[in-house]
Amino acid sequence: MAIEFSEQEQIRRNSLQELYKLGIDPYPAETYKINISAKEIKENFKEGCGFYQDISIAGRIMSRRIMGAASFTEIQDSTGRIQLYFKRDEICTGEDKSFYNIVFKRLLDIGDIIGIKGYVFITQMGEITIHVKEYKILAKSLRPLPIVKEKDGKIYDAFIDPEQRYRQRYLDLIVNPQVKDTFVQRSKLVNSMRSFLSGKDYVEVETPVLQPLYGGAAARPFKTYHNTLDMTLYLRIANELYLKRLIVGGYDGVFEFAKDFRNEGMSRFHNPEFTQMELYVAYKDYEWMMALVEEMIEKIAIDIHGTTKVQVGENTIDFKRPWKRFTMYEVIEHYTGLDISKMNEKELIKVAKDHGVEVDESMAKGKLIDEIFGEACEAKLIQPTFITDYPIEMSPLAKKHRTKEGLVERFEAVCNGKEICNAFSELNDPIDQRKRFESQLELGKRGDEESMVLDEDFLKAIEFGMPPTAGLGIGIDRLAMIMTNSHSIQDVLFFPQMRPEKKIAVATDEEFTELGIPSNWIPLIRKKGINTIEEFKQSNPNKLINDLNGLRKKLKLNIAALTPEIIKNWFE
């Protein structure tokens, strides 16, 4: 009986049954052979060129214009849309016209996937169109698609509700072609980076996502549990410490595109799971790494856009080498006019407060400087810029600066007001590394929830000797946001994290039957919004009898009307 479907869904399900009755399988198993794409036809077809006279193509019906014995339809394949022309007497060459009149006109809907054979021509209106000689249903669609129309570049009835777009990304991809492009560009970005690194003979590796200790970054982890080992495991927040073990093991260069997980706030720049590319190269330092980053990102921009210039919001960002470089102290002096390099903790607290930083007990010198930078400088750095030489306290895995006391050899690249990568000359002195971990423990005691934990196994590895190494982490999602001009991280993740939709508790048919309710009344009760036994018991029997008999009449159901006696039994 299926009253739970909307009118349009019900009509489509009826059409499906009709198709079966006509002996048509709406979900055929065999391959449908295709020899062309919509894009190829549109790019190459010219009037009278003689090409594409025997083509086979498949796609989803996106619009229909039926004019009696002839019709126009648009289908969409992975490359785009193309118009089809159907003519009754060519689809049905014999006496029986039902494959056009019934199947095509009545049983097919927008959203159905069909395959067609025919030839390409140009209509009187000048549009490249496929003249269909035969068609075949490949998949019937049972739900109505959002309808987006467009004329002269103006979009009508756009499918824009962000909640639906993210929850039902497939719909977003079907009806909003730019979305598909964004993800194609993201894929190009990753491929470009991968081929760049592979071209230098670095080895792409995989390291554990489930880690007994989380390390390599400052963040709160997701915690999980392994039954057999009877132990707590963490989803990685970074893979740094594992990649360094591989450098100890003797690889010259290793990299990994890693899904990392951080149990922290969400925003347009943060998703609980995100992708980072980390790279470690032996016998190099951070100066060398800066040159590599410039070269790599410049190449990525060119591979995606054909130019080093990328439009992001209102800014045009130029990734052409060389990028600007500032030390941390320089950039703060540049934007605040203050030289903080010689300041003690008290003076730094004052500067921080003056620039709107909320200072608390757990903040040490390094953290304060980072906060001042974040408040006063970061958002103003639009063009790609390297910030170098960070305070030692906030970089426990970076090597001490070769000449500057209290600093480490670290850089970040900032672009469009946000960090896109983080890199250092890696700390390979095991004695120093142990001390740094210990001072992290001190920070932890001071209340810093994200201070790093001491990883004894990692220390053991570098005690065997790790070559001097340059290391890099690039946030792929944030780079993708810039390269695709996306405002939110949700726009570069197919399935951004969402709170689940609330499920309405629904009582089963059996539970209703147990009360003595005949099965043919159950859907009507649900239709009235009564989904649980609880709700049923609390409903007013007199109102219910009216409602149900009303529905019965409205839907012209062939079942006996309810009487007060029958209803009374249900409630006892």
Added chain:
RNA sequence: CUCUCGGUAGCUCAGUUGGCAGAGCAGCUGACUCUUAAUCAGCGGGUCGUGGGUUCGAAUCCCUCCCGGGAGACCA
């Protein structure tokens, strides 16, 4: 977590002072053999996010909760 805006038909949205829930597209029926936001005629389609309150009467006013967007907080 805070502030703020929003949730009405499959989609996009309107809904006045509290008084019979509306439009366009989509759908259905019919007409139409080169249309393109096709057109023309007719028709159907609603848990107004959820639960409560005020009221003769609530999409509308008040409260609770749910979901989402934006800005912040936290955080790379």
